[in-house]
Amino acid sequence: xxxxxxxxxxxxxxxxxxxxxxxxxxxxxxxxxxxxxxxxxxxxxxxxxxxxxxxxxxxxxxxxxxxxxxxxxxxxxxxxxxxx
Amino acid sequence: xxxxxxxxxxxxxxxxxxxxxxxxxxxxxxxxxxxxxxxxxxxxxxxxxxxxxxxxxxxxxxxxxxxxxxxxxxxxxxxxxxxxxxxxxxxxxxxxxxxxxxxxxxxxxxxxxxxxxxxxxxxxxxxxxxxxxxxxxxxxxxxxxxxxxxxxxxxxxxxxxxxxxxxxxxxxxxx
Amino acid sequence: xxxxxxxxxxxxxxxxxxxxxxxxxxxxxxxxxxxxxxxxxxxxxxxxxxxxxxxxxxxxxxxxxxxxxxxxxxxxxxxxxxxxxxxxxxxxxxxxxxxxxxxxxxxxxxxxxxxxxxxxxxxxxxxxxxxxxxxxxxxxxxxxxxxxxxxxxxxxxxxxxxxxxxxxxxxxxxxxxxxxxxxxxxxxxxxxxxxxxxxxxxxxxxxxxxxxxxxxxxxxxxxxxxxxxxxxxxxxxxxxxxxxxxxxxxxxxxxxxxxxxxxxxxxxxxxxxxxxxxxxxxxxxxxxxxxxxxxxxxxxxxxxxxxxxxxxxxxxxxxxxxxxxxxxxxxxxxxxxxxxxxxxxxxxxxxxxxxxxxxxxxxxxxxxxxxxxxxxxxxxxxxxxxxxxxxxxxxxxxxxxxxxxxxxxxxxxxxxxxxxxxxxxxxxxxxxxxxxxxxxxxxxxxxxxxxxxxxxxx
Numbered sequence: 001x002x003x004x005x006x007x008x009x010x011x012x013x014x015x016x017x018x019x020x021x022x023x024x025x026x027x028x029x030x031x032x033x034x035x036x037x038x039x040x041x042x043x044x045x046x047x048x049x050x051x052x053x054x055x056x057x058x059x060x061x062x063x064x065x066x067x068x069x070x071x072x073x074x075x076x077x078x079x080x081x082x083x084x
Numbered sequence: 085x086x087x088x089x090x091x092x093x094x095x096x097x098x099x100x101x102x103x104x105x106x107x108x109x110x111x112x113x114x115x116x117x118x119x120x121x122x123x124x125x126x127x128x129x130x131x132x133x134x135x136x137x138x139x140x141x142x143x144x145x146x147x148x149x150x151x152x153x154x155x156x157x158x159x160x161x162x163x164x165x166x167x168x169x170x171x172x173x174x175x176x177x178x179x180x181x182x183x184x185x186x187x188x189x190x191x192x193x194x195x196x197x198x199x200x201x202x203x204x205x206x207x208x209x210x211x212x213x214x215x216x217x218x219x220x221x222x223x224x225x226x227x228x229x230x231x232x233x234x235x236x237x238x239x240x241x242x243x244x245x246x247x248x249x250x251x252x253x254x255x256x257x258x259x
Numbered sequence: 260x261x262x263x264x265x266x267x268x269x270x271x272x273x274x275x276x277x278x279x280x281x282x283x284x285x286x287x288x289x290x291x292x293x294x295x296x297x298x299x300x301x302x303x304x305x306x307x308x309x310x311x312x313x314x315x316x317x318x319x320x321x322x323x324x325x326x327x328x329x330x331x332x333x334x335x336x337x338x339x340x341x342x343x344x345x346x347x348x349x350x351x352x353x354x355x356x357x358x359x360x361x362x363x364x365x366x367x368x369x370x371x372x373x374x375x376x377x378x379x380x381x382x383x384x385x386x387x388x389x390x391x392x393x394x395x396x397x398x399x400x401x402x403x404x405x406x407x408x409x410x411x412x413x414x415x416x417x418x419x420x421x422x423x424x425x426x427x428x429x430x431x432x433x434x435x436x437x438x439x440x441x442x443x444x445x446x447x448x449x450x451x452x453x454x455x456x457x458x459x460x461x462x463x464x465x466x467x468x469x470x471x472x473x474x475x476x477x478x479x480x481x482x483x484x485x486x487x488x489x490x491x492x493x494x495x496x497x498x499x500x501x502x503x504x505x506x507x508x509x510x511x512x513x514x515x516x517x518x519x520x521x522x523x524x525x526x527x528x529x530x531x532x533x534x535x536x537x538x539x540x541x542x543x544x545x546x547x548x549x550x551x552x553x554x555x556x557x558x559x560x561x562x563x564x565x566x567x568x569x570x571x572x573x574x575x576x577x578x579x580x581x582x583x584x585x586x587x588x589x590x591x592x593x594x595x596x597x598x599x600x601x602x603x604x605x606x607x608x609x610x611x612x613x614x615x616x617x618x619x620x621x622x623x624x625x626x627x628x629x630x631x632x633x634x635x636x637x638x639x640x641x642x643x644x645x646x647x648x649x650x651x652x653x654x655x656x657x658x659x660x661x662x663x664x665x666x667x668x669x670x671x672x673x674x675x676x677x678x679x680x681x682x683x684x685x686x687x688x689x690x691x692x693x694x695x696x697x698x699x700x701x702x703x704x705x706x707x708x709x710x711x712x713x714x715x716x717x
Contacts (some may be wrong), residue, residue: 001145008138012131018253019127028115028259035253042249050137051242060086064093071097071250078104079258082111087495091534098527106523187520194520 007045014038029083036076043068085236089243092206096247099202100254103195110191115259117192125176126256129169130248133207136165137245140214140238143221150228152221159218159234162241166211173204196255203247210244213237260622262333264340269623270350271326272616276704278319278357279609283697285312290690294683303365310390311364316604317388318357321399323612324433324469325353325406328426330619331476332410335426336417341409349402349409356398360391382443386454389440396440403434421490422472422479425497429468436460448516455511462608463504463532463574470611471497471539474566477618478543481560482550492542499535507532510582514591522584529582533575536607543567555714556621556628558637562614565645569606577602577652589667594659594682602652605644613703620707630711637706643699650692658685 018035047068048054053061107114143158180197187194217237220226226234260266289308291298299308333340340346363372369390376392378384383393391399407430414423439456475493479486509525512518543564554560577599581590590596617637621629628634666678673681 001142004138004141004145008134011134011138015127015130015134015252018257019123019130022123022257032258035257039250039253043246046137046242046246046249050141050245051239063090067090067093067097068246068250071100074101075104075250075254075258078101078108082108088498091499091531095527095531098530102523102527188518194523198520198524 004049007049011042011045014042028079032076032079036072040068040072043072085239089239092243093247096199096203096251099195099199100250103199103254106191106195113190114192117190117196118256118259121196121256122176122179123256125172126252129172130252132165132169132172133245133248136162136169137242139165140241144231144234144238147221147226147231147234148228152224152226155226155234156218156222159214159221163211163214163218166207166214166241169207170204170211173200173207177201199251199255203244203251206244206247210241213240260334260619261337262339264343264346265330265333265619266623267340267343267346267350268326268330268619270347271322271329272620274350274354275319275322275326275612276616278315278322280700280704281361282312282315282319283693283700285315287690287693287697290686290693293679293686294690307364307369310369311361313388314364314390315361320604320608320612322353323608323615324430324466324473325349327469327473327612327615327619328406328410328430330615330623331426331473332413332423333417335420335423335476336414338413338417341412341416345405345409349405352398353402356395356402360395363392364390381441383441386440386443386450388458389454396437399437400434403430403437407431407434420486421493422476425468425475425493426472429465429472432465432468433461436465451511451515452517455508459508459511460505462603463507464501466608467500467504467535468497470566470570470607471500473611473615474539474543474563477559477563477614478546480618481554481556481563482546483552483554484546484549488549489546492538492546496535496538496542499538500532503528503532503535507582510584510587513584513587526583530579532582533571533579536571536575540567540571554628556618556634557714558629558634558641559614559618561638561641562610562617565641566606566610566614569602569610569645569648571606572649573599573602573604573606573652577656580656589663590659593663593666594655595663596659598652598655598659601655602648605648610645621713626713628714629706630709631714632711633706633709634714636702636709640699640703640706643702644696647692647695647699651689651696654685654689654692658682658689661685 015038018038021031021035044065047061047064051064053064139158139162143155143162146154146158177197177200180193185193185197187197214237217234220233285308288299288303289305289312292305292308296305329340329346363376367375369384372392373379373384376384376394378393381393383396384390389396407427410427410430414427436457439453442453444450444453471493475489478484479489506524507529509521510529512521512525544567547560547564581587581595581599621627629637661682662678665673665681666675
């Protein structure tokens with residue numbers, strides 16, 4: 001269960017980092033990619049380790065991971081598009 | 085249950101994208117309204133849900149080794165995180181409502197209140213599911229050879245967490 | 260058939276089919292009035308024909324649901340019906356009220372009917388689909404409550420299965436939501452709310468429970484697949500149907516004066532409404548593929564599969580077609596709506612009732628299945644009705660697209676009637692398809708009178 005504790009600490013750290021970026025007033029354009037990447041990483045930890053989908057056979061893991069990638073990708077696209 | 089979880093993810097996914105693309109039509113309004121949110125409260129809530137998820141992982145691990153008592157304790161800890169989340173969320177919402185803000189104020193607040201409330205109801209449902217699992221675990225209803233119920237409840241709780249992990253940066257942080 | 264009291268379903272089904280024939284005849288009259296405006300005027304004006312067409316649909320479907328419930332609930336509960344006499348009494352009351360109401364529509368001007376039936380005491384008349392005079396509405400409530408009492412007592416003292424619980428919840432919901440039809444507020448927005456809480460919460464809410472239970476019941480019987488498997492499917496389907504259907508009510512709030520956020524909530528949730536219907540299709544086919552016996556009643560299996568497919572097309576695909584707010588902005592209240600209405604009602608509710616009739620009628624007449632010839636005729640009627648309804652839908656969709664273009668999008672928008680003239684060709688084709696549908700229905704009715712040796716499993 002050390003792994004779970006480690007994952008938990010990473011999740012908290014990434015959240016704090018994203019929050020800090022926003023609090024520090026980093027402009028939206030510069031913050032977009034780091035924050036989305038942190039979110040992607042957090043989502044992957046929850047899916048693979050907490051939901052324990054890593055190593056599970058079949059399509060489940062890829063469907064859920066695909067959901068995360070698609071949603072974050074399109075969010076990134078929409079925010080990028082809004083800046084231009 | 086997994087069918088259900090996928091359906092839920094689909095609904096939230098559609099709403100997230102609706103938010104992102106609706107925002108492109110009125111970036112200024114979204115950015116200005118977003119600044120009125122209590123970002124710290126959202127941050128603490130994220131920490132709470134993440135910790136709740138972590139406790140549920142520990143609970144599943146305990147029951148896997150046949151420790152009903154320890155499993156029950158971790159489940160209760162997870163539910164405490166959920167309850168704290170709900171309280172904070174209520175404080176946040178009541179602040180907005182007192183300020184005269186409603187779903188009709190503007191498109192941003194429609195999403196903030198609508199999605200927030202929708203997710204809120206999912207936390208409530210997740211607590212109900214965890215509560216039922218906790219009760220059964222407390223009575224010693226699960227054992228090392230049979231704990232599918234705990235895993236199912238855990239999966240739903242993680243889904244609620246996963247959705248919030250996307251929702252928090254999307255609505256509170258990114259501008 | 261295991262219990263004698265299940266036989267009360269028979270008159271309900273016979274009445275249902277009789278009223279179905281009436282509905283189709285008035286549909287044809289009205290279809291002709293679309294292109295020959297003064298056909299049968301002043302005896303049967305268009306608005307009266309329309310009211311009879313839609314009211315007959317609702318009444319005969321209710322007969323079908325009630326018959327299905329009286330058949331299915333004793334069998335699932337494993338005991339006789341609490342009171343077969345009460346069920347028969349309610350049948351005659353409902354039939355008398357239904358026929359009297361239709362005759363009232365046809366023989367008396369609507370305003371006079373309203374005057375005679377106490378509409379000034381409690382104004383409930385005049386709203387689409389809920390045009391029934393006050394005594395009829397009260398009668399529906401009485402009949403529904405007596406039925407619910409009868410069925411609930413049967414289930415309470417008998418075996419409780421997922422199927423009879425879902426069926427019972429569906430029927431209770433049907434009765435409860437109908438109560439909204441007694442409230443007719445002056446505020447137009449509120450009026451629309453209460454109206455939709457009957458109409459929408461019926462067809463996209465509780466009726467789906469009834470439909471799911473009926474389909475699951477027949478599938479267990481004809482495929483022999485384990486009850487656990489079928490019940491799991493049923494639960495997932497109805498959970499999805501209820502969630503999407505309830506919040507999906509928002510797709511009726513777009514332009515009635517409700518807050519704007521409903522355009523988002525209504526769009527998103529009703530966009531998901533096809534999912535439970537799609538699951539129903541997959542459900543029907545996978546159960547039939549995993550069948551553990553060859554049921555001699557092939558026609559019932561065909562109807563069950565057909566329900567899965569046509570419900571998905573009519574309710575799912577044609578519903579999605581115009582459910583998103585930006586699309587509905589143009590398509591609202593056009594022939595697209597009519598196309599969706601026709602295919603959805605036929606594919607979901609008409610076909611599930613016929614599935615049930617097809618499976619139970621031979622049993623109630625003392626055989627496992629009809630003779631091979633009767634089944635062949637019934638299957639022909641399936642294809643005639645289903646294909647012609649598909650064509651009616653396609654012609655109406657074409658008419659709708661053209662109508663929207665001419666009347667709402669083009670640079671020089673036409674008036675409503677001018678646009679109607681332009682799409683007359685499609686109305687004619689729709690009327691011909693309607694005649695094919697009628698021939699299919701007549702063939703279906705004739706299949707009940709074909710004698711011969713009962714088919715056996717091969």
